Structures are given as structure tokens and as C-alpha cells.
Amino acid sequence: MRWLLAAIVLVLSVATSAAARAPQISVDEPRAFGYFLGDVLSRRITVRLGAGQELDSASLPRPGPLNYWLEISRVDHAEKSEGDATVHTLDLTYQTFYTPLDPRRLTIPGVKLKLQDDSELTVPEFSFITSPIRQLFASASQSTGSAVDLQADLPAPRLMTGTERTALLVSALSALIGLIGLAWHYAWWPFNKRPARPFTEASRYLRLNAAKLDGVGGYRDALLRLHRAFDVAAGRRVLADDVPSFLGQHPEFERLRSGIERLFVASRRAFFANDVEEARGEMPVSELVALSSELGAAERRAS
Amino acid sequence: MAREEGVLAVRNLQTAELSGWRERALELEKEVGKVIVGQQRVIRLLTIAIFARGHVLLEGDVGVGKTTLLRAAARGLGGAYERVEGTIDLMPADMIYHTYIGEDGRPRVEPGPVIRYGGDLTVFFFNEINRARPQVHSLLLRLMAERSISAFNREYHFPYLLVFADRNRIEREETFELPAAARDRFLMEINIATPAEPEVRRVLAFDPRFHDSDRLIEAVPSGMVDHRELPGVAAAIQRTIETSPDLERYTLDLWQAVRAPDSAGIEIDDVDMQRLVIGGASPRGMSYLLRAARVSAWLDGRNMVVPEDLRAVFFETMAHRIFLSPIYELRRDAIVQELIKQLFARVPAP
Numbered sequence: 001m002r003w004l005l006a007a008i009v010l011v012l013s014v015a016t017s018a019a020a021r022a023p024q025i026s027v028d029e030p031r032a033f034g035y036f037l038g039d040v041l042s043r044r045i046t047v048r049l050g051a052g053q054e055l056d057s058a059s060l061p062r063p064g065p066l067n068y069w070l071e072i073s074r075v076d077h078a079e080k081s082e083g084d085a086t087v088h089t090l091d092l093t094y095q096t097f098y099t100p101l102d103p104r105r106l107t108i109p110g111v112k113l114k115l116q117d118d119s120e121l122t123v124p125e126f127s128f129i130t131s132p133i134r135q136l137f138a139s140a141s142q143s144t145g146s147a148v149d150l151q152a153d154l155p156a157p158r159l160m161t162g163t164e165r166t167a168l169l170v171s172a173l174s175a176l177i178g179l180i181g182l183a184w185h186y187a188w189w190p191f192n193k194r195p196a197r198p199f200t201e202a203s204r205y206l207r208l209n210a211a212k213l214d215g216v217g218g219y220r221d222a223l224l225r226l227h228r229a230f231d232v233a234a235g236r237r238v239l240a241d242d243v244p245s246f247l248g249q250h251p252e253f254e255r256l257r258s259g260i261e262r263l264f265v266a267s268r269r270a271f272f273a274n275d276v277e278e279a280r281g282e283m284p285v286s287e288l289v290a291l292s293s294e295l296g297a298a299e300r301r302a303s
Numbered sequence: 304m305a306r307e308e309g310v311l312a313v314r315n316l317q318t319a320e321l322s323g324w325r326e327r328a329l330e331l332e333k334e335v336g337k338v339i340v341g342q343q344r345v346i347r348l349l350t351i352a353i354f355a356r357g358h359v360l361l362e363g364d365v366g367v368g369k370t371t372l373l374r375a376a377a378r379g380l381g382g383a384y385e386r387v388e389g390t391i392d393l394m395p396a397d398m399i400y401h402t403y404i405g406e407d408g409r410p411r412v413e414p415g416p417v418i419r420y421g422g423d424l425t426v427f428f429f430n431e432i433n434r435a436r437p438q439v440h441s442l443l444l445r446l447m448a449e450r451s452i453s454a455f456n457r458e459y460h461f462p463y464l465l466v467f468a469d470r471n472r473i474e475r476e477e478t479f480e481l482p483a484a485a486r487d488r489f490l491m492e493i494n495i496a497t498p499a500e501p502e503v504r505r506v507l508a509f510d511p512r513f514h515d516s517d518r519l520i521e522a523v524p525s526g527m528v529d530h531r532e533l534p535g536v537a538a539a540i541q542r543t544i545e546t547s548p549d550l551e552r553y554t555l556d557l558w559q560a561v562r563a564p565d566s567a568g569i570e571i572d573d574v575d576m577q578r579l580v581i582g583g584a585s586p587r588g589m590s591y592l593l594r595a596a597r598v599s600a601w602l603d604g605r606n607m608v609v610p611e612d613l614r615a616v617f618f619e620t621m622a623h624r625i626f627l628s629p630i631y632e633l634r635r636d637a638i639v640q641e642l643i644k645q646l647f648a649r650v651p652a653p
Contacts, residue, residue: 227653236648241611271549271653273607 024048025113025121035130040073041094045123047113051084057115061092069098070108096130103131198232203296206289213285216276222288223267229292233299240264252302259291308384321543321601324536327528328354328602331379334523334613338375339368340506341498348493348619349376350602353528355594356537357490358447358466360432360481360623367495369469371516373428380533381526382425382463385416389435389470391477393444399454418459419453425463425530433478434469440485463530483583483626489589489617492623537598544597546608549653553610556650557617558589561625569645571638574631579638583626584630592620610652618643 001226028044029193035041049055057077065071076091094108111123203226206213213222230238230246238246247254264285270279311394325586332350336343344362352359361369377384387398398417405411417427429435443466446452450461468489470478498504507513522532544556560567561584565576596612603612622639629640 170476170594196583224653228651231651237610237650237652238610239611239614267653268607272547272609273545 012031023050023053023115023119025123027123027126029126030128032127033129033218035096035128036133037097037099037130039096039130040214041096041108041126041128041284042109043092043094043123043126045090045092045111047088047090047121048082049086049088049115053086054116055086055088056114056116060090061111065110066094068095069106071095071097076276098130100130100132101136103129105129193271196232197296197299198229199292199295202226202229203289203292206285206292210285210289214278214289219276219285220270222285223263223270226263226288226292227267229295240268250302252298253295254296256298259287259294263291270296305355315434321536321539325601325604326441331376331527332378334527335375338519338523339372341500341503342368342372342495345372345493345495347602348491349437350617351595351598351616352491353380353465354537354540354601355490355576355591355598356534357594358488359468359590360486360489360492361467361469361495362472362492363469363495364497365471365473367497369471369495371520372495373426373467373469374516374524375520375523377426377428377467378520378523378525379527380425380465380530381528383420383423384426384428385419385424386428386430389414389429389431389433389439391434391436393435393439393502395438398442399452400438414454417446418454422460424461424464427464427466429466429468430472433470433481435479437479437482438482440479440482444485444488447485462534486623487585487587489623490595491619505554529555538565540601541594541597544606544608546593546597548607550610550613553650553652554589554593557613557646558584560646560650561621564642567646567649569642569649571641571645574638578628579631579642581623581626581628582620585624588621588624592617609646614647617647 024047026046028046030041030043030232040136046210047055060077061075063072071094072092073095074091076089076093076095078089080087080089082297092111096106098104098106106129107125107127110125113123115121183189205225208224209218212218227238232241233250234246243257243260247257247260253260266279266283269282270276328350331353332346334350335346339346348361349372353398357374361373363369387393397415399652400417401413401415401419403411403413416423427446432440432443442452446461446464447466450464452459466489472480498507513519560569561582564579569576571579592613593608595616596608599612599615600606600608618640622643625639625642627635628639
């Protein structure tokens with residue numbers, strides 16, 4: 001309504017004093033009552049300048065404190081031309097920090113705008129009524145003993161996270177699929193199918209338990225470990241007579257032929273001739289350990 | 304009486320003599336190998352059977368030398384030799400009694416092929432055994448298991464007897480499958496295949512020496528091994544060659560794995576391993592297996608049985624004692640071969 005009124009006045013004034021070309025100023029004010037501490041007031045000032053008139057932009061107000069209770073928090077300036085005239089729109093946002101003890105009228109001071117020809121335009125001051133937000137003497141709270149009853153905090157609003165969760169799942173899934181594909185491509189675990197290293201394992205066991213394997217039972221255990229390693233390497237059970245064919249299939253161990261043959265002779269003596277002592281004399285545990293580490297080394301070189 | 308002689312022989316036999324016997328066994332193997340070329344493994348198995356005192360069934364194609372091999376081995380063994388042809392009209396009585404009309408026109412009954420030589424009968428060679436009727440197979444059961452027979456109201460004992468039989472696998476018409484009980488009494492069932500090596504094939508086809516099998520067999524010196532001492536030697540071998548607790552455990556593992564192949568992790572294509580084996584691998588079979596394995600160890604010059612010995616004789620001593628579910632019987636050969644191959648590939652030794 002006020003806009004309409006201002007427009008009519010403007011149109012009338014333009015119509016009646018078009019020849020004067022005097023700068024015209026109109027202010028669109030906010031309501032003049034019902035403000036509290038920290039509230040914001042917006043004023044829109046419209047300045048219509050005739051041809052040849054120009055606003056001195058240095059005279060525009062700047063954001064910042066005006067006095068101890070008022071602050072300009074924001075200044076928006078826009079300009080557009082309408083025919084010969086130029087229309088400046090100035091949006092001023094004020095914030096009041098006044099703490100009134102009773103409803104009170106305060107005044108925002110007027111603004112002086114300068115034109116290039118040193119003439120001044122005055123934006124009128126604006127007064128509004130501000131009120132306290134609490135009673136002057138608060139009744140003492142029985143529970144806290146405080147003079148002021150603080151309002152309870154608002155409960156934190158719940159954030160809607162469904163979209164984010166779905167997005168997280170989708171991206172995690174696609175990352176996983178990508179990782180699996182990459183692992184497959186580069187033959188990482190578990191797609192590596194790296195051949196087992198039975199001799200390396202047997203060698204590790206023998207080396208770590210060399211002291212424990214010195215007895216009769218331990219010697220048998222050591223031989224069994226080596227037998228199982230041969231079995232795994234060959235993919236079948238390797239008996240003493242199979243040693244040549246085993247070496248034919250695994251030429252990497254050919255260098256150790258004599259040691260392997262001695263091992264099988266000792267094993268045959270220990271297991272099938274009931275003569276563990278003699279077998280230990282023939283090939284003591286230390287030699288088993290040495291042979292197993294050589295086998296392990298040969299196996300690692302080959303793979 | 305003959306049995307007592309055997310026991311005495313065992314007592315008297317020294318280890319040194321055993322090694323002498325081993326020389327003779329290898330000699331016999333070599334001489335037979337000159338007659339039957341390209342079959343070293345079969346000849347070795349036959350030698351094992353002879354020294355394990357076990358009966359042998361040979362099978363294979365026609366004309367691969369089954370009969371020649373058995374005749375050559377019988378000649379090397381010496382002792383009385385009898386041969387019977389399996390025919391569809393052969394009856395048990397024909398093997399025991401010989402009936403004819405005498406010159407004076409009276410019917411006569413005389414001992415037939417089995418009892419003609421009495422206790423001295425060493426090799427009883429049954430040719431084409433699957434052509435004989437089941438009645439004849441039943442007669443063989445007792446002859447093989449107990450080495451004795453009843454005739455003329457008395458018992459005949461054959462302490463040196465070895466039954467060699469052969470059959471061909473090609474023909475099925477007018478033949479009778481051997482009952483399981485009879486097959487179980489053979490120590491080994493040996494399959495003879497045509498030699499694969501080109502050189503052996505060339506010699507067999509072109510060398511005139513192999514054209515006349517009678518003269519060929521005469522090349523084997525007769526009686527290289529004294530058949531009367533064989534039971535004693537065989538018992539001494541069984542007593543001398545040792546088996547360790549580990550080998551016993553291994554043998555029992557093998558036995559268990561044959562009876563329950565799925566528990567040993569054996570897998571054969573298109574075969575439900577839980578239903579495959581329905582029986583067999585009898586205790587007698589296992590004792591035969593150990594007998595043969597001991598002889599194999601002895602022939603290799605060892606005084607202990609090792610897993611290789613079991614493996615060398617396992618197929619021939621055990622394959623025919625494994626009874627499969629009927630739906631797998633038609634594919635029997637392939638399945639049993641794969642079963643035993645995997646058995647030795649999977650059961651850990653020692």
C-alpha cells in the first residue's frame with residue numbers, strides 16, 4: 001500500500017515538476033514498533049536523479065557500528081537508468097543491540113547523501129519502539145537459585161541423512177567393486193594363485209624347532225614335515241622310488257639330488273626298518289635343517 | 304606229512320640260503336623274460352606270486368602270450384604239470400576221474416588230470432577258465448583254498464600246487480563270470496596288454512624265434528627252482544621280511560581308504576564316491592597283499608617292506624577284490640584304476 005502510495009506520489013511529482021529535474025528521494029520504512037534486542041530493521045531508500053546528476057558513492061553509509069547500540073550490518077546499493085533518469089536503490093540493514101528496561105522509542109539517525117555537485121540529499125531519521133524481552137525483576141528460581149530463569153535450549157533439529165547414507169553405500173560399493181577388479185587385474189590377493197611354498201614352511205618349522213626335534217620322536221616329526229612338503233610340492237605322495245620322477249618334474253631341486261636321496265634312505269630306515277638311531281646317525285637333524293633351508297631357497301628362486 | 308616237511312624246511316633255512324634263493328628267483332625271471340619280451344612287470348608279478356605261493360589269474364587280449372607265459376613259468380618251476388581247457392561241457396568229475404571203456408569191454412575209472420600225479424602236482428594250468436561252468440569253478444574253490452580234494456573215498460593233498468588260469472576279456476558269449484569267492488582266492492589278477500614299445504613289437508612280429516611257442520618254451524631250463532622247497536622258502540620269506548608299525552598303519556590307512564574313498568579325499572569324475580564301493584577288500588585280500596609285498600621286498604633285496612612294495616602289487620592283488628555299486632560295474636576298469644592311483648596319491652606315507 002505504501003509502495004503504491006509512493007509510486008503515485010512519484011508519478012504525480014514527476015508529472016508536475018518534470019521540468020525541475022530535482023533529485024527525488026523516497027524511503028520504504030519497516031514497521032515502527034515491536035523490536036527486541038538483536039532485531040534487524042531494513043530500510044529501502046530510492047533516489048531518482050535527473051540527467052547530469054550523479055551520486056557521490058563516497059557518501060554512501062558503510063557497514064559498521066553507528067553508536068553503542070546500533071550497527072549497520074549490511075549495505076546493498078543498486079543503480080539502473082530509466083530514460084534520462086538514474087534510479088539508485090539503497091538497502092540499509094540495521095541491527096539494534098539496545099537493552100531497554102521498558103518500551104522506549106529509539107531513533108536511527110538520518111543519512112546525508114551527496115551529489116557530485118555538492119548538493120545534499122537527506123534521508124530522514126527513523127524512530128521505532130523497542131521493548132524488553134523479560135520482566136525487570138525476575139522471580140528467583142527455586143530450583144537453581146538463579147535470579148534469571150533461562151529458557152530451555154531448543155532441541156537440536158534432526159538432520160535428514162537418508163540421502164547421504166544411500167550415497168555413502170553406493171560409493172562404498174562401487175569402490176569395493178573397483179578394488180576387487182583392480183586386485184583381479186593385478187593378481188593381488190586373493191587372485192594371486194601363488195604356488196604354495198611347502199619347503200619354505202617346512203624349513204621354517206625345522207629351524208625354529210631344531211632343539212626340540214633332537215629326540216627320537218622329534219626326528220620322526222622332522223622327517224614327516226619334509227615328507228609332507230615333498231607331497232605338497234609334487235601334488236601326490238612321494239615315495240623313495242619316486243624321487244627321480246619328482247626331480248624330473250621339478251628340475252629346480254636337481255642340484256640337491258644327493259641330499260634328497262639320503263633323506264629318503266634315512267626316512268626308510270627310520271620308518272620301515274625301525275632303526276631311528278641309525279637313521280639319525282646317517283643324517284642328523286642339523287643336516288635335515290640344512291637340506292630343508294636349501295630346498296626352501298631353491299623353491300623361492302624357482303617361483 | 305608234507306606240511307611237517309614244510310615246517311622243518313623253514314627251520315633249516317638260513318638267511319644266507321634265502322639270498323641264494325633270491326638269485327634263483329631272479330634267474331627264473333630272466334629266463335622267462337627271454338621267452339616273453341616286453342612284459343617285465345607281468346613276469347615280476349608272476350615271480351612274486353610263485354614265491355608267495357599264490358594262485359594267479361591272467362587276463363588280456365587274445366594272442367598276447369598269456370598261455371605261453373604260464374607254460375614257460377611252469378616249465379621253470381619243474382614238478383608235475385597238468386593242463387585243462389575250459390569248455391562249456393566240462394564237468395567237475397571230468398577233472399577228477401578219467402572214465403573209459405577198457406579193451407575187455409568193461410567201464411574203467413582212473414584218476415583224472417587233477418589227481419593223476421598225487422601230491423606232486425605243482426602247476427595246474429586252467430586255460431580259458433571263464434568258458435567252464437560254475438560247477439567247475441566251485442570245485443576250484445576248495446582246490447585253491449585248501450590245496451586238497453576228495454576222490455576215490457580219500458583225501459588228496461597238493462602241498463606244492465599253484466593254480467594258473469587265464470581268460471580273455473574279448474568274448475562274452477558262452478562264458479561264465481567267475482564267482483566273487485573264486486576270484487578272491489586268486490592272489491593276483493594280472494592284466495596283460497600288448498607291448499607298447501615299437502622295438503618289442505617289431506621283434507615279436509618278425510623274429511622267427513617267437514613263431515613256434517613250443518620250441519620257445521623249451522628254451523627255459525626245466526626245474527630251475529625246486530618246487531619241493533618252495534613252501535619252505537615262501538614261509539621263510541614271510542618270516543624274515545619285517546613290517547614296521549608305520550608300515551602297518553599305512554596299510555590299514557590304505558585299507559580304510561579303499562572301503563571309504565570319500566573319507567580319504569579321493570574324487571573321480573562322474574562318480575558318487577559315497578556309493579561307489581559296496582564291499583570287498585577282504586581281510587584275506589589284505590593278508591594276500593602283505594604276502595605279495597613281502598616277496599616283492601625280498602626280490603628287491605630288502606629285509607623290510609616299504610610302501611613301494613605295496614604299491615607295486617596293490618592293483619593286481621586288490622583290484623579284483625573291490626566290489627563296486629552295480630551302476631559303476633560297466634566302467635569298472637577305468638574307475639578301479641583311477642581309485643587305486645588316487646589312493647596312493649592321497650594316503651600319506653609314512
